[in-house]
Amino acid sequence: MNKIYIVGAGGFGRELLWWIKDINKIKPTWEIAGFLDDNLYALDGYECDYEVVGTIKDWEPKEDEEFALALGSPALKREIVGLLKPKGARFATVIHPTAMLSEFAHYGEGFIMFPYSKLSANSTVGDFVTLLSSPIGHDTLIWDYSVISGNCNVVRNVVIGKDVFLAAGVCIAQNIHIGDGAYLGIGAVVLKDVNPGDTVFGNPARAMPKVK
Amino acid sequence: MNKIYIVGAGGFGRELLWWIKDINKIKPTWEIAGFLDDNLYALDGYECDYEVVGTIKDWEPKEDEEFALALGSPALKREIVGLLKPKGARFATVIHPTAMLSEFAHYGEGFIMFPYSKLSANSTVGDFVTLLSSPIGHDTLIWDYSVISGNCNVVRNVVIGKDVFLAAGVCIAQNIHIGDGAYLGIGAVVLKDVNPGDTVFGNPARAMPKVK
Amino acid sequence: MNKIYIVGAGGFGRELLWWIKDINKIKPTWEIAGFLDDNLYALDGYECDYEVVGTIKDWEPKEDEEFALALGSPALKREIVGLLKPKGARFATVIHPTAMLSEFAHYGEGFIMFPYSKLSANSTVGDFVTLLSSPIGHDTLIWDYSVISGNCNVVRNVVIGKDVFLAAGVCIAQNIHIGDGAYLGIGAVVLKDVNPGDTVFGNPARAMPKVK
Numbered sequence: 001m002n003k004i005y006i007v008g009a010g011g012f013g014r015e016l017l018w019w020i021k022d023i024n025k026i027k028p029t030w031e032i033a034g035f036l037d038d039n040l041y042a043l044d045g046y047e048c049d050y051e052v053v054g055t056i057k058d059w060e061p062k063e064d065e066e067f068a069l070a071l072g073s074p075a076l077k078r079e080i081v082g083l084l085k086p087k088g089a090r091f092a093t094v095i096h097p098t099a100m101l102s103e104f105a106h107y108g109e110g111f112i113m114f115p116y117s118k119l120s121a122n123s124t125v126g127d128f129v130t131l132l133s134s135p136i137g138h139d140t141l142i143w144d145y146s147v148i149s150g151n152c153n154v155v156r157n158v159v160i161g162k163d164v165f166l167a168a169g170v171c172i173a174q175n176i177h178i179g180d181g182a183y184l185g186i187g188a189v190v191l192k193d194v195n196p197g198d199t200v201f202g203n204p205a206r207a208m209p210k211v212k
Numbered sequence: 213m214n215k216i217y218i219v220g221a222g223g224f225g226r227e228l229l230w231w232i233k234d235i236n237k238i239k240p241t242w243e244i245a246g247f248l249d250d251n252l253y254a255l256d257g258y259e260c261d262y263e264v265v266g267t268i269k270d271w272e273p274k275e276d277e278e279f280a281l282a283l284g285s286p287a288l289k290r291e292i293v294g295l296l297k298p299k300g301a302r303f304a305t306v307i308h309p310t311a312m313l314s315e316f317a318h319y320g321e322g323f324i325m326f327p328y329s330k331l332s333a334n335s336t337v338g339d340f341v342t343l344l345s346s347p348i349g350h351d352t353l354i355w356d357y358s359v360i361s362g363n364c365n366v367v368r369n370v371v372i373g374k375d376v377f378l379a380a381g382v383c384i385a386q387n388i389h390i391g392d393g394a395y396l397g398i399g400a401v402v403l404k405d406v407n408p409g410d411t412v413f414g415n416p417a418r419a420m421p422k423v424k
Numbered sequence: 425m426n427k428i429y430i431v432g433a434g435g436f437g438r439e440l441l442w443w444i445k446d447i448n449k450i451k452p453t454w455e456i457a458g459f460l461d462d463n464l465y466a467l468d469g470y471e472c473d474y475e476v477v478g479t480i481k482d483w484e485p486k487e488d489e490e491f492a493l494a495l496g497s498p499a500l501k502r503e504i505v506g507l508l509k510p511k512g513a514r515f516a517t518v519i520h521p522t523a524m525l526s527e528f529a530h531y532g533e534g535f536i537m538f539p540y541s542k543l544s545a546n547s548t549v550g551d552f553v554t555l556l557s558s559p560i561g562h563d564t565l566i567w568d569y570s571v572i573s574g575n576c577n578v579v580r581n582v583v584i585g586k587d588v589f590l591a592a593g594v595c596i597a598q599n600i601h602i603g604d605g606a607y608l609g610i611g612a613v614v615l616k617d618v619n620p621g622d623t624v625f626g627n628p629a630r631a632m633p634k635v636k
Contacts, residue, residue, distance in 0.1 A: 011562035011580050014545040018526055046546050047528045100327060102230055104259045115524060116328065116540065118345075121226040122258050133542075133559060135345060135362055138223035150559055151577040151595075153363040153380040155398070156223050168577040169595040169613070171363075171381040171399040186579070187595040187613030187627050189381070189399030189415075203399050203415040203613075203627040312539060314442055316471045328540065330557075333438040334470050347557060347574055350435035365575040365592040367610070368435050383575075383593040383611040401593070401611030401627075415611050415627040 003065045004030035004092055007080060009042035009052050013070035017050060019096045019114060020068065026097045030066065056080055061089035068092045069110055069128060074145040074163035074181075077128050081110075081145075091128065100135075108144070126162070134166075143180070161196065215277045216242035216304055219292060221254035221264050225282035229262060231308045231326060232280065238309045242278065268292055273301035280304045281322055281340060286357040286375035286393075289340050293322075293357075303340065312347075320356070338374070346378075355392070373408065427489045428454035428516055431504060433466035433476050437494035441474060443520045443538060444492065450521045454490065480504055485513035492516045493534055493552060498569040498587035498605075501552050505534075505569075515552065524559075532568070550586070558590075567604070585620065 004020060006013045013035055023029050034053040035043065042052055061067070067089050071077050081091070091110030095101060099113035102120050108127035118135035119125065125136075126144035134148050137156030146164040148154065153171045160166075161180035169187040172178065179196030188205040198207045216232060218225045225247055235241050246265040247255065254264055273279070279301050283289050293303070303322030307313060311325035314332050320339035330347035331337065337348075338356035346360050349368030358376040360366065365383045372378075373392035381399040384390065391408030400417040410419045428444060430437045437459055447453050458477040459467065466476055485491070491513050495501050505515070515534030519525060523537035526544050532551035542559035543549065549560075550568035558572050561580030570588040572578065577595045584596075585604035593611040596602065603620030612629040622631045 011545065014528070015526075015562055018545060048545075102227075104226070115542075118327075121223065121230060121260075137362075138227055149579075150561075151363065151575065153398075155361075155380050167597070168579050169381075169593075173379070173398045186577075186597045186615070189627075191398070191413075201615075201628070203401075204413070314439075316438070330539075333435060333442060333472075349574075350439055363575065365610075367573075367592050381593075385591070385610045403610070403625075415613075416625070 001028065001031050003033040005033050005053070005059075005065060005067050006035045006050075006070050007037075007056055007067050007084075008070035009035035009037035009039070010070070012072055013037075014043075014046065014048055016068060016070040016094065016112070017048070020094060022097055022115075023094065030092070033065070036067075057083065059084065059087075059089075061087050066090050066092040067110075068094050068112065069130070072130070072147055072149070072165075074147055074165055077130070077145050077147075078163065081128055102138075114150070120156075132168075137174075149186075213240065213243050215245040217245050217265070217271075217277060217279050218247045218262075218282050219249075219268055219279050219296075220282035221247035221249035221251070222282070224284055225249075226255075226258065226260055228280060228282040228306065228324070229260070232306060234309055234327075235306070242304070245277070248279075269295065271296065271299075271301075273299050278302050278304040279322075280306050280324065281342070284342070284359055284361075284377075286359055286377055289342070289357050289359075290375065293340055314350075326362070332368075344380075349386075361398075425452065425455050427457040429457050429477070429483075429489060429491050430459045430474075430494050431461075431480055431491050431508075432494035433459035433461035433463070434494070436496055437461075438467075438470065438472055440492060440494040440518065440536070441472070444518060446521060446539075447518070454516070457489070459494075460491075481507065483508065483511075483513075485511050490514050490516040491534075492518050492536065493554070496554070496571055496573070496589075498571055498589055501554070501569050501571075502587065505552055526562075538574070544580075556592075561598075573610075 034050040036056045037052045038055045095113040096115045098115045100118040104121045105119040106124040110128045112130045114132045117131045120138040123140040125142040130147045132150040134152035136154045140158045142160040143162040148166045149168040151169045155174045157175045160178045163181045166184045167186040170184045172190045177193045181197045182194045183199040185201035189203040190205045246262045248268045249264045250267045307325040308327045310327045312330040316333045317331040318336040322340045324342045326344045329343045332350040335352040337354040342359045344362040346364035348366045352370045354372040355374040360378045361380040363381045367386045369387045372390045375393045378396045379398035382396045384402045389405045393409045394406045395411040397413035401415040402417045458474040460480045461476045462479045519537040520539045522539045524542040528545045529543040530548040534552045536554045538556040541555045544562040547564040549566040554571045556574040558576035560578045564582045566584040567586040572590045573592040575593045579598045584602045587605045590608045591610040594608045596614045601617045605621045606618045607623040609625035613627040614629045
């Protein structure tokens, strides 16, 4: 059985630990080794039964180790993958037992699915995609490193680019295209395409002026 | 065991196939016969393990056949029921094993409940109602052919008329009445009654000007 | 086995009865004794298999009795607890079998968790908190008597004061503080702190003018 390290000991990491334990309860899958975090004191003051066992930047991945990215930032995921992957790190697929994954869906490396999330028929996600407890409709494409927070609704026939962040409660209507690196703010209701790098908020969602 | 035909081979149909398989896994209920669609090529290019076996308009229902409506449009459901029912078609009740159906709720013919949907105490839905993954609160009434998309919230003591469409993420406050044929746009937050035939969007939801 | 009384025979009570039966199916926990309501006719005209067996105001709690608060109003919960607790009433913890309760979360007396609700890692709720089918993120604090309706999204690192009401579909962004007694209207998207006693609606949520 491989060891699993949770990369990031913030709240996301402490929650991901819970889902990994749920997976292990159904079918023993990994030996949980603890957290990696560049802040070795990240768990100080938090009730938790695992520890930060090392920093991310100095970790030397071994043959029997897998890594689960507990990070809500596409940029940070990209940076850490860029650091660990050249050293041979393999990133775990972590799919909660209650998640709904269509037999006709496809996904890349390091895919994370939280409880009750859904990836529907004929949808595809790239590498290092993080899907919290939200449904992704059919015929949808999500590119690498994007993060979908909880209670979102990605209806169907949607394309979400790379490095996109959907905050909680975002709705995206059918046939919409979200450009790379876009940030969709909490509760945004997206009725038209979002340009790469744009930040949108509101119902209907509107782009915020860019900081120069 | 009856045969079941999924009427509509779009994304909705491919997703409904998944839920029908889930039901069969818990308790073998139907022999899945495939899809009916007036576009015989509707599944071309889609990974799927069943085929379009005939058109809707020419189908002659037999004694051992049931039909599940995989259509998101109330008008289209009404048209197809009008076509198949006079030929003797019986429409299947498709309730996902994880759906929550109160023992004191009532429903008509051809009711569809997606995973984790809820129909609460003392609520009633009419015929050919489609309930995706959303909760319907107590003491609520939904009339024939209406469609409730995913992640909606129909609080309680609500009346939804015939042929109403709720897009994803719609919230309807308590004691609201939605008139027949209304269209509630994605993410609409409905705080007051909606007139028959109106299209509403926004938070709070407002009626769009009618196209003459 | 203790008796359980559902306090409040409205729709909330009829729904809570359902969840209590679900708990009993998994593990027989209580003998369901019926409803308490100051309106002895509250169930008239409703299909239900239990009855109102007495009024709240006149009830004399006995040793083998527990009480489950089926009330959506923080003020009413506070009033009824003030009435029954001095007479020795003990309030039941009612956690649906599908609810997700972190092993590192904490809660007070009379906590109610509906199906698929979540209380995440290192979060704490006080006494008499009611959590309908919504996720509460990590590192969050909810004080006494507050009510979280369904499909809300309390992201993480949030503080919700006493006697707060979240209507359905409310989103609260990270690091927000909600003051005591606030009312967050249906579908409100809360991006900044809410003052005690304020009523907010909209996306983004804005405080309503106070009625003098």
